[in-house]
Amino acid sequence: MTLITDVRLRRILDSRGNPTVEADVLTESGGFGRAAAPSGASTGEYEAIERPPTEAIAAAREHAVSRLVGEAYAGNQREVDAILRAADGTDDFSKIGANSAVAISMAAAKAGADVLGAPLFQHLGGTFRGENFPIPLGNVVGGGEHAADATDIQEFLSAPVGAPSVEDAVFANADVHATVADLLEERGVPSGKGDEGAWAPSIDDETAFEIVDEAVSQVEAEVGFEIRFGLDVAAAEMYDADSETYEYESAGISRDPDEQIDYIAELIDEYDLVYVEDPLDENDYDGFAELTDRVGDAGAASGHDSRADRTLICGDDLFVTNTVRLEEGIDVGAANSILIKPNQIGTLTDAFDAIELATENGYDSVVSHRSGETEDATIAHLAVGTDAPFIKTGAVGGERTAKLNELIRIADDAT
Numbered sequence: 001m002t003l004i005t006d007v008r009l010r011r012i013l014d015s016r017g018n019p020t021v022e023a024d025v026l027t028e029s030g031g032f033g034r035a036a037a038p039s040g041a042s043t044g045e046y047e048a049i050e051r052p053p054t055e056a057i058a059a060a061r062e063h064a065v066s067r068l069v070g071e072a073y074a075g076n077q078r079e080v081d082a083i084l085r086a087a088d089g090t091d092d093f094s095k096i097g098a099n100s101a102v103a104i105s106m107a108a109a110k111a112g113a114d115v116l117g118a119p120l121f122q123h124l125g126g127t128f129r130g131e132n133f134p135i136p137l138g139n140v141v142g143g144g145e146h147a148a149d150a151t152d153i154q155e156f157l158s159a160p161v162g163a164p165s166v167e168d169a170v171f172a173n174a175d176v177h178a179t180v181a182d183l184l185e186e187r188g189v190p191s192g193k194g195d196e197g198a199w200a201p202s203i204d205d206e207t208a209f210e211i212v213d214e215a216v217s218q219v220e221a222e223v224g225f226e227i228r229f230g231l232d233v234a235a236a237e238m239y240d241a242d243s244e245t246y247e248y249e250s251a252g253i254s255r256d257p258d259e260q261i262d263y264i265a266e267l268i269d270e271y272d273l274v275y276v277e278d279p280l281d282e283n284d285y286d287g288f289a290e291l292t293d294r295v296g297d298a299g300a301a302s303g304h305d306s307r308a309d310r311t312l313i314c315g316d317d318l319f320v321t322n323t324v325r326l327e328e329g330i331d332v333g334a335a336n337s338i339l340i341k342p343n344q345i346g347t348l349t350d351a352f353d354a355i356e357l358a359t360e361n362g363y364d365s366v367v368s369h370r371s372g373e374t375e376d377a378t379i380a381h382l383a384v385g386t387d388a389p390f391i392k393t394g395a396v397g398g399e400r401t402a403k404l405n406e407l408i409r410i411a412d413d414a415t
């Protein structure tokens with residue numbers, strides 16, 4: 001019944017106004033799934049390859065579509081994804097493009113769920129997936145590759161670790177975002193927004209820490225549950241391999257790797273950070289291991305939610321959702337958490353395998369959006385279906401709220 005009868009591919013707009021790939025998958029019994037590929041700006045060196053959409057679509061039509069149509073069952077995700085891999089024939093999807101691959105993979109999953117009449121998270125995770133919801137990490141101030149003339153650190157992330165429900169958590173992050181705007185206005189700092197909807201004022205990192213710390217405390221007092229915050233340093237973007245230093249350009253500071261580790265450890269201590277993503281370059285497994293060893297056990301939330309019982313050191317560009325790179329990290333104790341971005345690796349199967357490997361080894365998974373997004377909400381279902389403890393998908397903005405509102409609907413049994 002879920003035999004794929006058609007795969008249609010087209011170019012659509014993403015949130016940055018760039019073209020991206022959308023896929024429709026149709027099945028024999030009338031099942032339908034539609035999904036679109038997101039796109040990164042601070043992409044990791046080891047990510048699967050995103051091809052220009054026109055080329056990715058042509059290549060997928062030529063090499064993948066005929067292998068799926070009349071051959072594969074949308075309900076059998078591993079089969080669909082294995083066919084995509086075989087049709088591509090490379091390790092990094094450089095032939096059909098990870099953008100075509102991930103769009104087809106996610107659309108097939110939705111078509112499979114549609115035939116079953118089940119919500120996507122249940123098709124992906126099974127009936128007995130449990131009752132947990134991920135804690136949303138909301139980007140409230142940012143710069144780096146996501147906004148010009150703003151903070152060096154790419155993302156300051158509100159983390160409502162004590163929220164009693166996903167709905168409370170989503171609204172708390174929106175409150176923190178709004179409170180940051182008030183605090184910026186009080187200081188007379190004008191601000192636009194970056195690619196993910198976070199405020200992108202022309203302030204240094206130190207000022208951003210003060211403002212986010214204050215905003216989080218204010219909202220915490222209002223809502224009555226614990227809110228902490230975290231960072232995506234996106235340090236690979238500031239690492240200069242020639243001088244072997246991290247360049248904080250707006251602050252005019254250079255840090256060597258040891259100084260960078262000390263700096264991050266001090267920030268965790270001073271601001272009681274619950275989450276730090278990519279604090280070091282994407283090739284520095286040993287540095288990640290040293291930092292994790294120093295701070296990984298710190299920062300337990302005060303008893304609200306056992307899912308936030310330590311400081312997460314998360315590998316994004318380090319692991320690129322790739323089980324081979326994650327294995328290397330596990331071997332040396334680099335990080336205690338992995339960012340999961342399906343388009344970094346190309347298929348839902350690969351993303352699942354990374355989550356499973358992480359869980360087996362005590363690493364927390366953080367399912368994530370990209371800076372370039374669409375209204376596609378698959379990652380909300382992926383996070384719930386895999387029981388991921390965190391999801392990072394912004395705080396405001398239509399392409400971000402598409403996922404956040406879907407989480408609320410899932411909790412309300414209304415998808």
Ligand SMILES: O=C(O)[C@@H](CO)OP(=O)(O)O
Pocket residue numbers: 039040041042043044145155196232234316368369370371372
């Ligand atoms: O670095 C990141 O984690 C992401 C998403 O926030 O950014 P991008 O999609 O630009 O890689």
Ligand SMILES: [Mg+2]
Pocket residue numbers: 232234277278316317
């Ligand atoms: Mg990142």
